[in-house]
Amino acid sequence: MSATVDPLPAAPTDRPGPGEVPEPDPGDRHLRRRRRERLLAAALLAPSALVFAVFVFYPFARNIYLSLYSTPPFPNLPSRFVGLSQYSQVLGSHNFLNSLWVTALFVVYTVPAGLLAGLLLALLAHQKLKGIRVFRTVFASPVATSVAVASVIFFTLLNPQVGLFTYWLGQQNQLSVLDNPTWALVAVSVVTVWQNIGLSFILMSAGLQAVPDELLEACEIDGAKGWARLRHVVVPLLSPTIFFAVVVGTILSLQSFGQIDLLTQGGPLQRTNLLVYNIYDQVFNQNNEGRAAVMAIALFFITLVLALVQIRLLERRVTYGN
Amino acid sequence: MGTEPSVAALAPGFTTALFAVAGIVVVAVLLRVASRHGTPLRRRRATKVSRYLLLVVLGVIVLFPIYITVVNSLLAPDQIAQRPPLLFPTHPEWSTYATAWTSGHLGRYLMNSFIVTVAIVVGTLVTSIAAGYAFAFLEFPFKRTIFVVFLATMMVPLEVTFFTNLQTVVSLGWYNSYLALIVPFLATGFGAFLMRQAFLGLPGELRDAAKIDGLGHLRFMTRIAVPLARPAIAALGLFAFFSAFNQYLWPLIVTKNDQYRTVQIGLKILSRSQISTINVTFAGIVLAFIPLFVLLLVFQKQLIRGLTAGAVKG
Amino acid sequence: MGQVALRGVSKHFGAVEAVRDFDLEVEDQEFLVLLGPSGCGKSTVLRIIAGLEDPDRGTVVIGDRAVNDVEPKDRDIAMVFQNYALYPHMTVGRNIDFPLKCRGMPKPERAGLVASAAEALGLTTLLDRRPAQLSGGQRQRVALARAIVRRPQVFLMDEPLSNLDAKLRVQTRTELIELQRRLTTTFVYVTHDQIEGMTMADRLAVMNEGALEQVAPPAEVYAHPASLFVARFIGSPPMNTVTGTPARLDGELGIGTSGGQIPLSPAQRQAVEASAATTIAVGMRPERLTIGTTGPLPATVAVVESLGAEHHVICRLTDDQEVIVRIGTDAAVPEEGAAVRLDFGVEHLHLFDATTGDRIGR
Numbered sequence: 002m003s004a005t006v007d008p009l010p011a012a013p014t015d016r017p018g019p020g021e022v023p024e025p026d027p028g029d030r031h032l033r034r035r036r037r038e039r040l041l042a043a044a045l046l047a048p049s050a051l052v053f054a055v056f057v058f059y060p061f062a063r064n065i066y067l068s069l070y071s072t073p074p075f076p077n078l079p080s081r082f083v084g085l086s087q088y089s090q091v092l093g094s095h096n097f098l099n100s101l102w103v104t105a106l107f108v109v110y111t112v113p114a115g116l117l118a119g120l121l122l123a124l125l126a127h128q129k130l131k132g133i134r135v136f137r138t139v140f141a142s143p144v145a146t147s148v149a150v151a152s153v154i155f156f157t158l159l160n161p162q163v164g165l166f167t168y169w170l171g172q173q174n175q176l177s178v179l180d181n182p183t184w185a186l187v188a189v190s191v192v193t194v195w196q197n198i199g200l201s202f203i204l205m206s207a208g209l210q211a212v213p214d215e216l217l218e219a220c221e222i223d224g225a226k227g228w229a230r231l232r233h234v235v236v237p238l239l240s241p242t243i244f245f246a247v248v249v250g251t252i253l254s255l256q257s258f259g260q261i262d263l264l265t266q267g268g269p270l271q272r273t274n275l276l277v278y279n280i281y282d283q284v285f286n287q288n289n290e291g292r293a294a295v296m297a298i299a300l301f302f303i304t305l306v307l308a309l310v311q312i313r314l315l316e317r318r319v320t321y322g323n
Numbered sequence: 324m325g326t327e328p329s330v331a332a333l334a335p336g337f338t339t340a341l342f343a344v345a346g347i348v349v350v351a352v353l354l355r356v357a358s359r360h361g362t363p364l365r366r367r368r369a370t371k372v373s374r375y376l377l378l379v380v381l382g383v384i385v386l387f388p389i390y391i392t393v394v395n396s397l398l399a400p401d402q403i404a405q406r407p408p409l410l411f412p413t414h415p416e417w418s419t420y421a422t423a424w425t426s427g428h429l430g431r432y433l434m435n436s437f438i439v440t441v442a443i444v445v446g447t448l449v450t451s452i453a454a455g456y457a458f459a460f461l462e463f464p465f466k467r468t469i470f471v472v473f474l475a476t477m478m479v480p481l482e483v484t485f486f487t488n489l490q491t492v493v494s495l496g497w498y499n500s501y502l503a504l505i506v507p508f509l510a511t512g513f514g515a516f517l518m519r520q521a522f523l524g525l526p527g528e529l530r531d532a533a534k535i536d537g538l539g540h541l542r543f544m545t546r547i548a549v550p551l552a553r554p555a556i557a558a559l560g561l562f563a564f565f566s567a568f569n570q571y572l573w574p575l576i577v578t579k580n581d582q583y584r585t586v587q588i589g590l591k592i593l594s595r596s597q598i599s600t601i602n603v604t605f606a607g608i609v610l611a612f613i614p615l616f617v618l619l620l621v622f623q624k625q626l627i628r629g630l631t632a633g634a635v636k637g
Numbered sequence: 638m639g640q641v642a643l644r645g646v647s648k649h650f651g652a653v654e655a656v657r658d659f660d661l662e663v664e665d666q667e668f669l670v671l672l673g674p675s676g677c678g679k680s681t682v683l684r685i686i687a688g689l690e691d692p693d694r695g696t697v698v699i700g701d702r703a704v705n706d707v708e709p710k711d712r713d714i715a716m717v718f719q720n721y722a723l724y725p726h727m728t729v730g731r732n733i734d735f736p737l738k739c740r741g742m743p744k745p746e747r748a749g750l751v752a753s754a755a756e757a758l759g760l761t762t763l764l765d766r767r768p769a770q771l772s773g774g775q776r777q778r779v780a781l782a783r784a785i786v787r788r789p790q791v792f793l794m795d796e797p798l799s800n801l802d803a804k805l806r807v808q809t810r811t812e813l814i815e816l817q818r819r820l821t822t823t824f825v826y827v828t829h830d831q832i833e834g835m836t837m838a839d840r841l842a843v844m845n846e847g848a849l850e851q852v853a854p855p856a857e858v859y860a861h862p863a864s865l866f867v868a869r870f871i872g873s874p875p876m877n878t879v880t881g882t883p884a885r886l887d888g889e890l891g892i893g894t895s896g897g898q899i900p901l902s903p904a905q906r907q908a909v910e911a912s913a914a915t916t917i918a919v920g921m922r923p924e925r926l927t928i929g930t931t932g933p934l935p936a937t938v939a940v941v942e943s944l945g946a947e948h949h950v951i952c953r954l955t956d957d958q959e960v961i962v963r964i965g966t967d968a969a970v971p972e973e974g975a976a977v978r979l980d981f982g983v984e985h986l987h988l989f990d991a992t993t994g995d996r997i998g999r
Binding site: 035038039041042043044045046048049051052053055056057058059060061063064067121122125126128130133136138139140141142143144145146147148149150151153154155156157158160162163165168195198200203204206207256258259262263277280281284285290293294297298300301304305308 | 371374375377378381382385386388389391392395400403404406408449450451453454456457461462463464466469472473476477478479480482483484485486487488490491506507509510512515540541565568569571572575576587588590591593594598601604605607608611612615616618619620623626627630631
């Protein structure tokens with residue numbers, strides 16, 4: 002983006018004078034303009050391309066490379082090429098399958114609940130009532146909480162000695178729910194759902210707002226009220242938003258890390274050892290990059306499949322018309 | 324392993340709260356049902372009251388964790404431990420915030436967060452506008468392919484590449500520095516996509532008119548396209564702000580001391596402190612929460628645009 | 638039966654009074670058109686009848702009962718919306734069926750009604766399509782079919798033709814009139830298009846700023862506009878108005894304007910004397926003016942617009958006011974820039990109190 006690629010056309014030569022000098026060869030002019038345009042495009046795309054190359058594509062390639070080498074038990078020993086055998090070893094391991102299962106459970110606990118909560122709040126906030134804007138802001142407010150804020154709030158409120166929720170749950174001076182193999186994942190899920198309510202509410206509200214008022218009024222005249230209206234008109238019209246929320250929610254859920262690191266560190270008994278936390282644990286605690294790389298590739302493919310589903314759904318919606 | 328808590332073993336306090344909520348919901352539903360009978364005026368009033376009741380109950384539930392955090396941040400540690408719990412600060416202790424700011428290092432953490440976040444937002448906007456403009460208004464070879472490659476970056480989340488990226492950052496000598504926190508996020512496929520869509524949404528005659536007026540691409544971009552795409556730029560900027568400010572995994576692994584830790588990582592340190600300073604932890608949470616909450620209040624509309632950009636526009 | 642009445646109805650939105658103290662009786666099987674400029678409150682009146690808005694004050698009667706506290710679905714009305722409000726995710730057939738289904742009608746019965754409604758509007762072959770796959774005119778007919786399928790007492794239509802192109806609008810206008818004759822139900826039809834109003838209505842109700850200006854058959858509204866607003870709103874090109882004060886001309890009362898003296902008929906003189914008006918707006922329909930060498934108003938021909946079947950001659954009076962004269966193609970077309978005199982029969986003048994806008998005399 003410097004003066005050398007300034008694309009301003011040289012005005013005088015661009016203007017063919019009427020009946021004056023013989024016109025300059027138009028092919029030449031075109032060629033020059035096209036070259037200038039390409040240079041400009043390169044300059045505009047270069048910064049992004051550089052970042053992507055260094056921090057997206059290179060590490061991804063290196064990931065694949067690492068996944069084919071087994072990490073030596075002690076540092077400074079050479080790593081050994083093992084090829085795809087590391088995949089079968091890691092993907093079949095109890096540790097990975099447990100992560101996969103726990104992650105799946107986590108998705109099931111968090112995505113539908115967050116979605117329904119958001120939908121319920123959005124429906125309630127989509128009324129013509131005085132002061133409804135206050136409620137809209139209240140319902141959206143968890144969107145301002147980061148994973149860390151949400152997790153530390155609950156972590157502190159679940160403190161085994163002085164936590165308010167600990168007291169309300171009657172768990173004072175007992176094992177915290179976060180250390181309880183049965184309840185830890187549920188507790189983490191509750192925190193996550195609460196943190197996601199704001200986003201879910203905002204998404205659903207935007208979807209509802211896109212439903213024309215005229216349609217809802219037509220419902221009133223046609224006699225569809227309450228449940229019938231919800232089932233036959235509102236939910237079908239919201240279905241693109243709902244699909245979107247499900248896919249995005251699932252992807253975000255799959256990539257959860259912060260709440261695990263802050264609340265349970267994957268425990269107790271690996272019951273909250275979500276995939277990303279497991280990768281982190283492999284790298285920083287087990288010093289096994291090869292294993293971590295294989296799991297990362299697995300996570301990538303799961304995300305990819307979901308993203309492709311998302312794209313297909315969006316394509317279908319285009320034909321749905323408006 | 325302790326005894327497994329079952330629903331029956333829940334403490335009286337929790338049960339009471341549960342019953343209170345259930346009770347209010349039942350009242351609301353009863354009002355709803357009752358509203359089908361009686362005089363029209365009373366009917367309408369009953370419907371209205373039941374709606375407000377539901378809204379208030381749900382609002383309280385959603386807001387409660389934040390509310391109680393603010394309350395606890397103003398209590399002394401022994402008041403926090405008091406049973407039955409205090410749900411309102413009678414003698415708010417504002418000094419806790421000063422403690423959190425200085426000895427809790429919140430001041431330092433927040434400053435780091437702001438430096439990193441602002442740099443990322445500005446960088447993202449510049450690279451996204453540039454790339455979006457190229458995809459929308461310029462002709463060059465392999466345009467479609469390059470665009471797909473840009474989109475493909477969205478398929479490779481940081482959660483997949485964080486440890487190989489860490490190696491890169493270490494070998495560049497950036498470990499524990501602002502550069503490590505900022506540079507990897509200076510461009511996003513999402514941003515380029517969003518800006519391309521925004522530019523394509525501008526009327527096609529604009530570029531033609533500018534050509535006739537003799538405006539070159541750079542001047543057209545800075546004087547016409549960018550000002551007109553302001554709503555999208557605002558949405559992208561807020562989205563970038565939220566995601567940069569809220570980052571957790573990456574700052575956790577590339578920082579090693581308070582000099583560069585962001586506020587999210589600071590919260591982790593605070594959460595591991597003694598019970599005697601638990602009020603400081605609460606104050607820290609509030610301080611970490613406030614910036615985004617203020618942004619939410621001020622820019623609610625633009626933020627919603629940013630968050631729903633993918634959903635509504637597709 | 639299908640009478641509709643609004644009695645003393647008012648409605649405000651914030652500080653804006655959308656409808657002011659509104660009284661309107663629509664007779665059974667009547668085609669009533671609510672006509673007015675945009676923002677005059679006509680759609681609000683329709684929505685109050687439908688029950689989509691609650692009036693602040695006043696009574697709404699449909700058939701023989703007050704319906705203020707009746708839900709829209711129980712008012713025995715159907716409504717066609719400006720954008721048709723078809724459910725995009727349902728086929729044409731399901732769209733038409735939906736109001737019946739909501740009322741819990743058994744399926745076999747519904748199928749027959751849907752089929753006959755579709756038949757009546759020529760939609761039989763389109764029943765499996767989605768609204769997005771239809772043309773504007775077809776969507777419009779689906780909206781009508783969804784309305785007639787329930788056989789309501791009253792049809793409410795909110796600018797239903799405004800999204801159609803000009804040619805289709807004319808055609809659909811005719812179809813709507815025929816439909817109303819066949820269904821023998823009451824139509825309340827909202828539009829800002831005076832041609833739709835004039836051609837379709839049994840009676841026109843002209844609204845301005847939330848209040849009724851005049852309710853009468855179209856011909857009556859045209860011939861005897863009740864107010865200056867109605868006079869200017871109905872007719873194309875619009876009625877010319879020249880403002881002046883009562884003045885004696887050769888001993889007889891006339892209207893003195895800065896562009897010339899306008900004589901009056903004896904009845905008009907009486908009416909002017911009886912009224913307290915100090916400034917008077919004199920209205921002259923363009924087709925009632927003639928251009929010649931005699932007449933009370935001297936003028937210059939500014940522009941002649943030829944429309945094929947007629948000419949519009951825009952003349953400028955000596956005080957620079959513009960007056961449009963409409964003449965047929967067989968009449969002589971004056972030269973632009975020519976000095977002429979405008980003549981008219983005094984019986985075709987419309988007199989209004991310029992301050993209140995009220996009509997003076999018959």
